[in-house]
Amino acid sequence: MPEHILSGIKxxxxxxxxxxxxxxxxxAEYLNMDRSIVSHYLHGRYPSDRVMKVSEVIxxxxxxxxxRIIHSLSNDKYIAKKLIKVIYxxxxxIEKDKCLACGACLGCEAISIEGIxxxxxxxxxxxxxxxxxxxxxNALKFVxx
Amino acid sequence: xxIKEEYNGTITISREGVEKRVLTxxxxxxxxxxxxxxxxxxxxxxxxxxxxxxxxxxxxPKLDIDGNVCVLCGMCACACPFNAIDLKINDKSIKELxxxxxILRNITLSQExxxxxxxxxxxxPQGAIEVERELPPxxxxxxxxxxxxxxxxxxxxxxxxxxxxxxIDLIPNDMNSLSPKPIKDIVVDTDAxxxxxxxxxxCPHDAIEVICYKCPLAKRIEKPKLYTDIKGKxxxxxxxxxxxxxxxxxxxxxxxxxxxxxxxxxxxxxxxxNACGACVAICPCNALTFPKPADKAxxxxxxxxxxxxxxxxxxxxxxxxxxxxxxxxTKINMTETKATAWKKAFEKLxxx
Numbered sequence: 068m069p070e071h072i073l074s075g076i077k078x079x080x081x082x083x084x085x086x087x088x089x090x091x092x093x094x095a096e097y098l099n100m101d102r103s104i105v106s107h108y109l110h111g112r113y114p115s116d117r118v119m120k121v122s123e124v125i126x127x128x129x130x131x132x133x134x135r136i137i138h139s140l141s142n143d144k145y146i147a148k149k150l151i152k153v154i155y156x157x158x159x160x161i162e163k164d165k166c167l168a169c170g171a172c173l174g175c176e177a178i179s180i181e182g183i184x185x186x187x188x189x190x191x192x193x194x195x196x197x198x199x200x201x202x203x204x205n206a207l208k209f210v211x212x
Numbered sequence: 213x214x215i216k217e218e219y220n221g222t223i224t225i226s227r228e229g230v231e232k233r234v235l236t237x238x239x240x241x242x243x244x245x246x247x248x249x250x251x252x253x254x255x256x257x258x259x260x261x262x263x264x265x266x267x268x269x270x271x272x273p274k275l276d277i278d279g280n281v282c283v284l285c286g287m288c289a290c291a292c293p294f295n296a297i298d299l300k301i302n303d304k305s306i307k308e309l310x311x312x313x314x315i316l317r318n319i320t321l322s323q324e325x326x327x328x329x330x331x332x333x334x335x336x337p338q339g340a341i342e343v344e345r346e347l348p349p350x351x352x353x354x355x356x357x358x359x360x361x362x363x364x365x366x367x368x369x370x371x372x373x374x375x376x377x378x379x380i381d382l383i384p385n386d387m388n389s390l391s392p393k394p395i396k397d398i399v400v401d402t403d404a405x406x407x408x409x410x411x412x413x414x415c416p417h418d419a420i421e422v423i424c425y426k427c428p429l430a431k432r433i434e435k436p437k438l439y440t441d442i443k444g445k446x447x448x449x450x451x452x453x454x455x456x457x458x459x460x461x462x463x464x465x466x467x468x469x470x471x472x473x474x475x476x477x478x479x480x481x482x483x484x485x486n487a488c489g490a491c492v493a494i495c496p497c498n499a500l501t502f503p504k505p506a507d508k509a510x511x512x513x514x515x516x517x518x519x520x521x522x523x524x525x526x527x528x529x530x531x532x533x534x535x536x537x538x539x540x541x542t543k544i545n546m547t548e549t550k551a552t553a554w555k556k557a558f559e560k561l562x563x564x
Binding site for chain 2: 168169
């Protein structure tokens with residue numbers, strides 16, 4: 068079942084990318100999928116209606132919830148990141164006024180403390196949002212790019 | 213997962229993980245100033261009833277840290293002017309890490325200038341100073357010669373009775389011996405003798421001769437350089453020192469320099485003060501007193517502060533039950549920090 072919902076989300080992402088003018092080939096490469104599957108999705112032959120319904124609900128959730136669900140559905144965190152990027156166009160930002168550099172968010176390979184400030188390496192960040200749930204000061208949050 | 217432990221006047225909160233963080237608070241160093249409480253961004257620190265604790269009415273720790281609320285950021289450790297709180301990140305104290313801001317507060321002592329008078333040791337309100345002196349033997353200071361002519365001496369012991377330094381002793385004879393004399397000998401302890409000539413004057417048989425090298429009646433010798441023989445060391449326990457400045461003020465040779473953490477003043481509302489004495493009891497600097505009233509009609513003694521000795525820690529204000537004391541800090545002597553959240557927290561310590 069999780070795989071089906073993930074496919075549903077991929078179908079929605081593929082359609083969104085097509086609307087933005089991306090080519091089928093580009094979409095397939097971006098999502099690391101077979102081009103024929105992308106083609107199926109784009110021609111309306113996507114997973115069942117129920118799966119699409121659930122996928123649509125997930126996609127419409129606020130990013131901090133949606134991102135966590137998408138990560139829990141996917142085994143590949145980099146694909147999950149790509150899906151989240153297209154759906155929400157979001158990244159994780161640190162509010163410097165709130166961050167105390169307490170180190171509670173450490174443990175993720177994208178996060179490091181430099182000096183007395185927490186830094187996020189955006190290339191390594193997979194937008195899983197786990198740091199947000201760990202931060203005791205609510206200094207981390209998703210923002211639209 | 214954070215673990216809180218309390219043992220014998222210390223609180224320890226620790227967290228394992230990518231970084232190992234351990235926060236410790238020691239009751240014996242803490243003066244109850246509450247700066248940690250004021251700066252804590254998560255409101256994890258609560259102060260005890262300081263007035264009653266200061267007066268000794270109740271025996272309770274000066275503060276408590278909520279292990280569930282504390283995020284181990286270390287701001288309290290950086291702000292504590294008295295080193296009562298420390299945060300170790302991977303076994304390294306936050307005070308040694310250059311990226312963290314530090315409140316600058318220091319005491320320096322020049323051993324070369326110090327004459328080991330020990331006045332700082334007496335006035336230090338925290339008992340943080342120790343003066344160890346190794347003085348040369350007294351005989352090096354009092355120079356002279358004393359001799360008893362044993363042929364003339366009748367062993368009467370009058371000299372021993374007069375001697376102000378207890379330097380003359382009569383040695384009793386062994387009673388079992390066949391000799392009938394009760395006194396066998398007379399000895400002078402030249403280390404104890406002050407060459408005062410009292411014995412010489414008292415001796416009924418002129419058996420004693422004393423020459424004092426410093427006495428105007430006797431021949432003089434050049435004053436030996438004794439000060440160089442005085443050795444010793446003054447040590448300051450920097451953990452206990454609160455940089456109040458008593459020692460700097462009292463030092464007769466200006467061997468001590470104190471850098472205080474804050475600048476500003478302490479304001480006392482004389483009308484509100486009911487002279488309970490909690491502030492005087494809690495002040496780690498002995499900067500607050502109730503001087504003797506000049507006006508006899510004055511019923512409540514008036515509280516007075518010596519601004520030079522105050523470190524503006526605010527313990528008095530926190531302990532005052534009627535909020536008669538206000539701490540007005542105008543400047544914090546501290547290192548720069550780029551982190552905005554930290555900067556703002558430290559700014560809160562200043563008067564608005």
